[in-house]
Amino acid sequence: MTSTNDRVVPPAARRRRRPTKTGVVLSEELIVETALRLLKEHGADALTVRRLGLALGADPSALYRYFRDTDDLLLAIADELIGRTLRTWHPTGDWRADLRDLGMRMHSGAHAHPQAAVLSSYRVTGRVHEIEAVEAILGVLRGAGFPDPEAVRIYHAFVDQALAFAALDAASVALPPAAREAEAGVWPALYARLPADSHPNIAATARQLVLDMRHSAYPTALDMLLSAAAARLAELTAGECAAGPGSGGEPLQGPGRARG
Numbered sequence: 001m002t003s004t005n006d007r008v009v010p011p012a013a014r015r016r017r018r019p020t021k022t023g024v025v026l027s028e029e030l031i032v033e034t035a036l037r038l039l040k041e042h043g044a045d046a047l048t049v050r051r052l053g054l055a056l057g058a059d060p061s062a063l064y065r066y067f068r069d070t071d072d073l074l075l076a077i078a079d080e081l082i083g084r085t086l087r088t089w090h091p092t093g094d095w096r097a098d099l100r101d102l103g104m105r106m107h108s109g110a111h112a113h114p115q116a117a118v119l120s121s122y123r124v125t126g127r128v129h130e131i132e133a134v135e136a137i138l139g140v141l142r143g144a145g146f147p148d149p150e151a152v153r154i155y156h157a158f159v160d161q162a163l164a165f166a167a168l169d170a171a172s173v174a175l176p177p178a179a180r181e182a183e184a185g186v187w188p189a190l191y192a193r194l195p196a197d198s199h200p201n202i203a204a205t206a207r208q209l210v211l212d213m214r215h216s217a218y219p220t221a222l223d224m225l226l227s228a229a230a231a232r233l234a235e236l237t238a239g240e241c242a243a244g245p246g247s248g249g250e251p252l253q254g255p256g257r258a259r260g
Helices: 011-015 028-042 049-056 060-065 070-088 095-112 114-120 128-144 148-173 177-189 200-212 218-243
Strands: none
Touching: 028 049, 028 070, 028 114, 049 060, 070 095, 070 114, 070 128, 095 114, 095 128, 095 148, 095 218, 114 148, 128 148, 148 177, 148 218, 177 200
């Protein structure tokens, strides 16, 4: 899809459903779903007007009624991946468990659509599902008692970590099978055979390296982040209690407290 910034389509018109030549009712949702399928089957090269039009049984120019260009479509794809994650996530009120569950679901969603994740994980969509996710994550953190500056700082680290690992691991999954197998074989074939006299640290940990490097480090990194966040919350809570009423110190402001 080439850029058509000089022909911005009104949102109402873009949302209108239109039948294709084959009688299929064209919509933004159907285009995004079809694009996700093509990306999964054929990789990034599938994201063209011509291929999408053929897959939808529609004139390629009809897609411009819904998306200005491929970048506009890519943002919609990224937002749909966020939406699919949110639809399966059900917070329980335990902030740490809820964020861990959300992070793991984000990671699984990237694995389900690795080609799309590689293309979109670093994008800011500004769309409905992303806005919903930002609101929900900040709500979990503020509800746990994190002051607003800390809630934003931890939100930022949590989301960037999740998206970074999503892109990294999705890129690995998206490799051709032969390349993936060759890379996995480097650890037992090369690293596990390095001599202790020249590489003592690798030799000492070779067995664990071979086992561990098969898997994503995201669960470990996520647990470390959440442990650090929990320690920070305990530190803030202890400081707030130590300040106490009448101590002369201004207590840390949490959610729901008046701000002067």
